[in-house]
Amino acid sequence: MHKLARRAAVVTFAVGAAIGLAATSASATASSYSWTVTPSGSYTAAATAPTLTVPFATLVCDSSSVSSGTLQATSATGAGIGNINAISFTNCNVGGIPFTVTMKATPWKINAIQPNASNAQWVDATVSTISAHIAGTGCNADFTGSVKGHYANDTGSLVIDGTGNGLVASNASCLGLINNGDVASFSASYLVNTHPLIKTP
Numbered sequence: 001m002h003k004l005a006r007r008a009a010v011v012t013f014a015v016g017a018a019i020g021l022a023a024t025s026a027s028a029t030a031s032s033y034s035w036t037v038t039p040s041g042s043y044t045a046a047a048t049a050p051t052l053t054v055p056f057a058t059l060v061c062d063s064s065s066v067s068s069g070t071l072q073a074t075s076a077t078g079a080g081i082g083n084i085n086a087i088s089f090t091n092c093n094v095g096g097i098p099f100t101v102t103m104k105a106t107p108w109k110i111n112a113i114q115p116n117a118s119n120a121q122w123v124d125a126t127v128s129t130i131s132a133h134i135a136g137t138g139c140n141a142d143f144t145g146s147v148k149g150h151y152a153n154d155t156g157s158l159v160i161d162g163t164g165n166g167l168v169a170s171n172a173s174c175l176g177l178i179n180n181g182d183v184a185s186f187s188a189s190y191l192v193n194t195h196p197l198i199k200t201p
Contacts, residue, residue: 033200035081035112040073043082043194045158050089050188052134052143053162054169057177059099059134062091064188071196075112081198082110084127092134094177099136105129110158112151112198121154123198130167139174143167147186156195162187 045066052059068086075081087108089101109128116122128146146166149159162185169182 035075035078037071038197040071043069045190045192047188047190053185054182061089064089078112080109081112083107102133105131122150125151141172141178142170156192158190160188
């Protein structure tokens with residue numbers, strides 16, 4: 001890839017829920033609140049145009065789908081209140097070069113943290129134990145860790161907002177576009193088919 005293309009490249013990838021996540025602290029997964037989910041059980045979810053950005057590249061996907069997930073009816077701490085058991089990413093590319101994104105380890109965990117301070121319909125959340133692999137021509141890398149966001153009770157959407165520094169690249173061989181230790185910013189909005197309500201009692 002030309003130097004100019006490298007500078008312009010942005011890596012976009014939709015995960016999440018939401019892309020691999022491994023929590024590194026209890027604060028990323030548990031809260032001081034107890035939670036209920038209605039309805040609980042199985043769900044699917046879909047996102048349009050999720051993105052994963054690292055300092056020198058962007059992976060962009062047309063869409064992402066959670067084909068298998070589960071939600072607990074209750075949780076004393078919010079940790080692992082939901083599972084992402086199977087997730088896929090469609091038509092991904094970096095600078096027009098096709099890439100694949102695969103889930104390396106399951107499940108990824110959805111964690112309710114606290115009621116959002118600015119919006120009564122939102123619950124601050126993380127997705128942890130993420131573990132994903134991306135591959136394209138001359139480029140391979142793993143991403144593991146956690147991402148931040150919120151669940152919106154009014155829209156039924158799990159929103160990964162691109163904040164935080166918990167999703168990190170490793171095993172990278174990617175012409176300098178992705179490097180070991182790069183912190184990735186993941187952005188996506190997953191519409192959950194069952195539109196559950198996640199609330200404190």
